[in-house]
Amino acid sequence: MTKRISFYLLLIIAILYCLCPLLWQFITSLKPDYELTRIPPILPEKPTVAHYISIFKGYPFSRIILNSTIVAASTTIFSLIVGSLCAFGLTKLKVRYKAIILGFVLSVSMFPPIATVSPLYIIIRSLGLRDTWWALIITYTTFSLPLSIWILTNFFKEIPDEIYLAARIDGCSPFQAFQKIILPLSGPGIFTTAILVFIFSWNEFLFALTFTSTPNSRTIPVAIALFQGIHEIPWGDIAAASVTVTVPLVILVFVFQRRIIEGLTAGAIKS
Amino acid sequence: MAEVKFEKVKKSFKDVMVIRELDLTIEDGEFFTFVGPSGCGKSTILNMVAGLEPLTGGRIYFDNILVNELSPKDRDVAMVFQTYALYPHMTVYENIAFPLKMKKLDAKIVDREVKRIVGILGLEEFQQRKPKELSGGQRQRVALGRAIIRKPKVFLMDEPLSNLDARLRIEMRAELKRIHQDLKITTIYVTHDQGEAMSLSDKIAVLLQGEIQQSGKPLDVYLKPANIFVGGFIGSPPMNFLTCSLQNLRPVEVNCNGLIFSPIMEDMPKKGVIMGIRPEDVSISVEPSGDSVEVSVSLVEPAGSFNWVDAQWGRVKIKGTAKVNEDLKAGSRAFMKFSVEKVTVFDAVSGKRL
Numbered sequence: 001m002t003k004r005i006s007f008y009l010l011l012i013i014a015i016l017y018c019l020c021p022l023l024w025q026f027i028t029s030l031k032p033d034y035e036l037t038r039i040p041p042i043l044p045e046k047p048t049v050a051h052y053i054s055i056f057k058g059y060p061f062s063r064i065i066l067n068s069t070i071v072a073a074s075t076t077i078f079s080l081i082v083g084s085l086c087a088f089g090l091t092k093l094k095v096r097y098k099a100i101i102l103g104f105v106l107s108v109s110m111f112p113p114i115a116t117v118s119p120l121y122i123i124i125r126s127l128g129l130r131d132t133w134w135a136l137i138i139t140y141t142t143f144s145l146p147l148s149i150w151i152l153t154n155f156f157k158e159i160p161d162e163i164y165l166a167a168r169i170d171g172c173s174p175f176q177a178f179q180k181i182i183l184p185l186s187g188p189g190i191f192t193t194a195i196l197v198f199i200f201s202w203n204e205f206l207f208a209l210t211f212t213s214t215p216n217s218r219t220i221p222v223a224i225a226l227f228q229g230i231h232e233i234p235w236g237d238i239a240a241a242s243v244t245v246t247v248p249l250v251i252l253v254f255v256f257q258r259r260i261i262e263g264l265t266a267g268a269i270k271s
Numbered sequence: 272m273a274e275v276k277f278e279k280v281k282k283s284f285k286d287v288m289v290i291r292e293l294d295l296t297i298e299d300g301e302f303f304t305f306v307g308p309s310g311c312g313k314s315t316i317l318n319m320v321a322g323l324e325p326l327t328g329g330r331i332y333f334d335n336i337l338v339n340e341l342s343p344k345d346r347d348v349a350m351v352f353q354t355y356a357l358y359p360h361m362t363v364y365e366n367i368a369f370p371l372k373m374k375k376l377d378a379k380i381v382d383r384e385v386k387r388i389v390g391i392l393g394l395e396e397f398q399q400r401k402p403k404e405l406s407g408g409q410r411q412r413v414a415l416g417r418a419i420i421r422k423p424k425v426f427l428m429d430e431p432l433s434n435l436d437a438r439l440r441i442e443m444r445a446e447l448k449r450i451h452q453d454l455k456i457t458t459i460y461v462t463h464d465q466g467e468a469m470s471l472s473d474k475i476a477v478l479l480q481g482e483i484q485q486s487g488k489p490l491d492v493y494l495k496p497a498n499i500f501v502g503g504f505i506g507s508p509p510m511n512f513l514t515c516s517l518q519n520l521r522p523v524e525v526n527c528n529g530l531i532f533s534p535i536m537e538d539m540p541k542k543g544v545i546m547g548i549r550p551e552d553v554s555i556s557v558e559p560s561g562d563s564v565e566v567s568v569s570l571v572e573p574a575g576s577f578n579w580v581d582a583q584w585g586r587v588k589i590k591g592t593a594k595v596n597e598d599l600k601a602g603s604r605a606f607m608k609f610s611v612e613k614v615t616v617f618d619a620v621s622g623k624r625l
Contacts, residue, residue, distance in 0.1 A: 162356035165323050170417070171344040171373030184360045 022246070029239035036235050051240035059223065060215040061241065068219040068245070071133055072201035075140040079197045080190060082141070083148025088178045090149070091156040092164045102153065109146035113206050124211055135211040136219065140204060144197040151196070155189030156182060191256050199249060220245045273333040273424040273457055274299045275320065280329035282315055282481075289315050290481045293329070297459060297474075302451050304460040306468035307478030308504070313461045317427045320459060322346050333424055344373075346425075349418035353430040355410045357402040357417075364389070364398040367416040374421075388416045391450075408439045415447075419454060426451075426458040432467065444471060465505050469493065477501045495615070499622040502547045502615060508579065510547045511589045514619065517543055525616075528585045530564065534616045536625040543619035552613040553591030555580045555605050557598055563606035568599050582607060 028036060030047040055061045086105075090098050120139060129135040159182060167177035183190070205221040212218045218226075224241045227234050275297040282290040289312045297303045305313040318324035320331060322343040331338050338346050349370070357366050367388055371381045389395055392412040402410055411431065418426060431447075432440045448471055451458055462468055468475045469489040476486035477500075485497035489505075496502035502510045515527035517540055525532050525544050534546065555566065566589070570581035573595070580593045584607060591607055593599055616625045 160354060160356065162352045162354050163358065165321075165343075166350065166352060166356035166417075167358070167369075168323065168343045169321055169348060169350045170370040170421075173342075173344070176373070181358055185358075 025239045025242050028235060029243050031236060033236060051236040052244070054234075055237050055241045055244070058237070059227070061223070061244075063215050064218055064220055064223040065245065067133065067215075067217055068202060071136045071140065071219055072198050074133070074137045075144060075201040076194050076197045078137065078141045079144045079148045080194060083145055083193065084152050084183065084186075084190070085178070086145075086149050087152035087156050088182055090153050091159075092161065092177075092182065093174060102150070105146050105149050109143065113143070117206060117210050120207070121210055130211060131213045131217050133217055136201075136204075136208060136217070139207050139211070140197075140201045144200055147200070148193050148197060151193045152186070152189055155186050159185050195253065195256060198252070202245075202249060272299050272455065274335075275425055275457060275459065276332040276335075277316075278330040278332070280316075280319065280331060281327045282312070282319060282324070283327050288481060290319075290327075293483065295476065295483065295486065297457060299334075300455040300457055302448075302458045302460065302471060302473045304462060304468040304472040304475045305478055306462055306465055306475055306504075309463055310480075311478040312481040313463075313478050314429055317350070317429050317459060317461050320346075320425065321348050321350055321427055347421070347423050348425045348427055349421050349423040350427040350429065351414050351418050351431040353433055355402075355414040355434075357410060357413055359402055362399050362401055363394055363405070363413050366402070366413055367420055370417060370421045384420055388420045391419075392416050407435050408443065411435060411439075411443055415450070419450065419456075422454070423456065426456045428458065428460045430462055431460075433462070433464070440467075447471060466507060469505070477504060479504075495624065496547070497624055499545060499547070499617045502617070502624075506549055508550050508590055510549050510615075511553065511591075512617075513546045513548070513587055513589070515544050515546055528587050532611050532614070534611055534614050536616050538618075538623075538625040540616075540618050540625055541620055544625065545617045545619050545622075547615040547617060548589075548609050548613060550579065550590040551592055553589060553607060553609045555582055555591040555593045555597070555599070555607045557603075557605055559606040560608065563608040566605055566607045568601055568603050568605050570601055571599050580605070 024041050027041050027043055029051050030049070031038075031044045032046060032048050032050070035044045089095055090101060095101070124130055124135045124139070129138070163181060163185075164177055167181045168174070172180060202219075203221060204219070205225070208219045208222045209225070212222060215223070220241070224238055224245075227238050227241070277293045277295045280290060280293040281288075293316065305316055307313050315324060319326055322338070322341055322345075326339060333346070358369065361369065364385055368381050368385045371384060389398055392415060394409065394412055394416065397405060397409060397413075402413065405413065411434075414431070428447075432443055435443060444467060451471075460468075460471060472489055474487060475489050475492060477484045477492065479500055485492055485501045492501060493505050496505060496510075499512065503512070513527050515525040515532070518524040518526045518531060520539065522533055523536060523539075525534065525546070527546060532546070555568070556563070559565070564584060566582035566584045568580055568582050569588075571593070572579040572581075577595060578593045578597070578599070580591050580599060582589055582591060582605060589607065591609075593605075597605075599605055617623060618625055
């Protein structure tokens with residue numbers, strides 16, 4: 001019994017540890033301005049939704065959410081299309097030097113973003129894509145591809161080769177086999193990849209800061225960072241905005257939780 | 272239906288020769304089996320016929336049409352895999368219908384054909400189930416159904432029974448034979464189980480390290496093995512091999528463990544010979560008779576209508592059979608005899624039959 005209690009106690013401590021910053025943020029977002037810096041950060045006597053109203057009134061926040069949604073969703077779709085085709089080729093087709101290709105793909109994700117931001121900026125500018133959605137979609141797709149390819153490669157490896165070969169013999173071209181057999185069997189892998197890529201694009205800051213200059217294409221993290229006024233930092237608005245944009249992600253993860261767990265642990269045990 | 276012809280077919284993976292040079296014709300409607308130990312290249316041959324693996328050299332013809340460059344779907348072959356390779360996300364019905372759907376046949380025709388196949392294989396009540404809800408035998412049937420629904424030119428089977436338990440294996444073996452008799456589709460079958468090969472096939476080819484050691488009717492291969500490997504591989508339990516020295520050339524007399532034999536040979540041995548005798552041709556008994564020799568029993572394995580007996584004859588171990596009513600125990604004395612006509616003689620150097 002005591003074992004049980006200590007187990008749950010430990011669990012609660014761990015959860016609180018992880019949730020604390022979020023909770024603090026949430027509480028801050030409900031505080032009237034004069035209470036913002038009060039320590040300890042407990043719920044205010046008179047909670048207010050003024051900050052939530054202010055972010056949509058004082059800033060073009062709906063447009064910014066739209067920007068982020070379109071950029072993250074498009075990135076996810078492109079990354080999945082290219083990544084799954086690539087992973088399919090690397091697992092089921094006769095391709096030489098598979099290991100080297102995979103290693104090369106992985107090495108791309110090892111460049112620190114700060115090292116590539118200047119050349120990328122020059123490319124984006126000369127393509128005339130500065131301050132557009134495309135600037136971010138293209139960049140994010142490039143940077144999320146190694147992740148997509150790696151996760152999906154491991155997923156497709158789990159599908160026995162015989163199933164692919166059977167499809168070929170039953171009259172499928174390689175692409176039909178991919179579309180009719182391999183893809184439907186990889187649901188959890190696709191979901192896992194999609195969520196991870198979406199979160200990456202939703203939260204990315206450096207490229208978004210560099211490639212955007214107006215609310216036309218600015219994404220959420222940049223917009224929040226640029227909230228600061230001339231004389232003060234509007235902590236309340238920042239907190240309200242952060243909570244607002246975190247909620248969709250949390251909902252997304254909860255909805256697909258089961259699939260994601262399936263995806264992250266697939267291959268751990270032989271089925 | 273088609274005749275399948277291999278002409279100087281070679282296959283190597285990187286530097287490893289898997290198939291040395293295969294020249295063979297499988298006749299239209301024949302049930303042909305490649306049998307051999309694992310790693311002998313038999314599955315590679317199937318994959319080359321299916322078009323899943325390119326040839327390193329040589330040609331494969333279906334009815335005199337060169338198929339080397341054709342993709343699997345243009346060859347019109349069907350394949351049954353050892354692991355069944357059913358599509359896990361489709362129901363039994365969808366699995367069986369899949370090859371016809373890929374041919375873009377009319378939905379009504381597809382439905383009629385699937386109903387017919389499902390009937391033949393006794394899968395009516397499982398049509399809407401997914402593969403994971405089926406037993407091994409049922410999955411095997413679905414895999415068969417998916418293959419036969421296309422009425423392919425050639426039917427390829429890669430150890431289709433080896434994942435089944437012993438009883439089901441015998442059942443499905445009979446079913447395969449029945450289906451082949453009904454459809455008369457050229458079938459190329461691959462197995463490492465010599466019993467399966469013997470009982471199913473019109474013709475077999477025994478493979479070792481990418482080379483055909485012998486091909487022919489199962490009984491011919493059994494009665495006249497071309498070399499020591501075939502003798503030992505075909506037949507269960509395997510043939511006894513007795514090393515003998517050459518005593519006299521004309522007439523031929525060989526000395527085996529002190530006994531002199533004059534076996535029938537088509538060729539002259541160069542040095543020594545090895546005599547092969549099947550355990551079922553060696554009888555062991557408690558009572559001595561005419562030309563029997565004394566042995567000591569080391570193991571008795573009842574097989575129902577008779578017993579297998581391992582015996583020690585001087586320095587030589589030999590396996591034979593005994594009647595059930597013989598009172599034999601490990602360690603007891605017994606008498607063994609075999610007829611010299613049943614002996615196959617191999618050259619001790621080359622291993623070839625003489």
